[in-house]
Amino acid sequence: MKRMLKTSLLIAALTAAGLSPAQTLRWASAGDPQTIDPMSQNESLTNNVNHQIYEFLVERDKKLGFIPGLATEWKQDNPLKWTFKLRRGVKFHDGRPFTADDVVFSLGRAVEKTSQMNAYAGALGTPKKIDDHTVEFNLTQVNPIFLDHLNTVFMMSKSWCEEHKATKPQDYANKEEAYTAFHANGTGPFVLVSRQPDVKTTLKRNPNYWGKLDGNVQEVIYTPIKNDATRMAALISGEVDFVLDPPPRDLEKLRDNKQVKVIEGPENRVVFIGMDQGRDELLYSSVKGKNPFKDLRVRTALYQAIDIETIKTKLMNGQSTPTGAVASSTLATGGDPEVEKRLPYDVNAAKKLLADAGYPDGFEVTLDCPNNRYINDERICQTLASMWARINVKIRLNAMPKSTYFPKMEKGDTSLYMLGWGGSITDAETTFTPVYRNRGDKGQGFYNYGNYKDDKLDAMIAASSKEGDPVKRKAMIKEIFLTHNAAVHHIPLHRQFIPWAARTNLEVVHRADNWLELRWVTVGK
Incomplete structure (x- = not known):
């Protein structure tokens, strides 16, 4: 009734x-x-809803191919320069005209520290207004996926943001009550x-x-x-x-x-586990005076204790593809079986690795997990807890809504966590720079919540990010995947459907x- x-x-x-x-x-x-601030949080549903309100210069069609958006045409003048012609007659929802000033402003706003788009926006170089409907981008280094990066920065009204004291993205991690969190003015x-x-x-x-x-x-x-x-x-x-x-x-x-x-x-998204490898002592663990996740043997033990086929068949009802690569799609890995190969499920080998590392009786640690972000996220974490119990790693499960989870992760307030990564871009670069790299000033390694430092891997990624030769770059990308996999900086689970x-x-x-x-x-x- x-x-x-x-x-x-x-x-x-x-x-x-x-x-x-x-x-x-x-x-x-x-x-x-x-x-509703379109630059504060880089999360799929948030971006999805905001994209109904705000737009990109370059949009994607129904097959994820590039099509004109707020820009009608573009050209790469040379390896370090792009020129875009803007669509005429476009107005923001409150009637303000869309011009090159808004493009320059939006790119500047997107590289602010409180923007989770700064790693992408920072790779776009410096935008320059030529006239009201022409913008030039000047890069400091070659960007092999320039258009992919451009398709992550929403266009906002410069004057509207200035009027409402919103020239910087909302500081979500510190719970700022920004005007742009509840109000919007897109095209x-x-x-x-x-x-x-x-x-x-x-x-x-x-x-x-x-x-x-x-x-x-x-x-x-x-x-x-x-x-x-x-x-x-x-x-x-x-x-x-x-x-x-x-x-x-x-x-x-x-x-x-x-x-x-x-x-x-299928979705372009991989789900994986990360571990705090930065601190000398974990925040949430029974181990005192040292950090077990700094030991490759411990990280490998957790990996080999996961029965991924059981997760696929019993929990995901076949709606997942197990993988050994932290990459959103096989398009990023080229479907290379060497890159995609998982470590074998082997409980006895995992127990031996823990014993060799000095933890024959295991240890206790807290696993942070969202409960409304990925398919079966909390249930996957519960299943992992039961699997790790077989090697005497006792899990305190801390499941929470994503509105609580992500600010916690951004502060590094974790010892062991679940994360997913994906979206419209399938190129490896947009996983490597934000997720694999050492934490840096321009959004590099922002999602390296485990705060590991791998200088060799970091240098390899930095080099691949500016390699313009596709053959050389393909070889570099494979080497990066294999180096990362061998170090077990993350534990891959599956790509979800x-x-x-x-x-x-x-x-x-x-x-x-x-x-x-x-x-x-x-x-x-």
């Missing part, structure tokens, strides 16, 4: 607003966007109506959008629903139209339901970066 009343009230509200239910998309997933196909963190985010179609919208959505209501059963019940009952992350164990039941459909496809679930009247485009593009969504009767 309550559900029927709720649906009736929703229909009445939409009718009063001049909208039919068919023009409203109600979607959900376990998590919530971390912020994109949808306008932010309201933002209630962990409750609801509402968007409406931009009536003055410069581009073409293939879909019919006029209003969007995003609701985070953490509990899997509640989220699926909402989809089956029709209270929501689309779920970004149906649990793998529910897929067969969903396929049998005539009111819903499953839209399947991303099935989506929707009501049968919904038409969507499933992209491998797991972004739902609202301009391509059609809600039928």
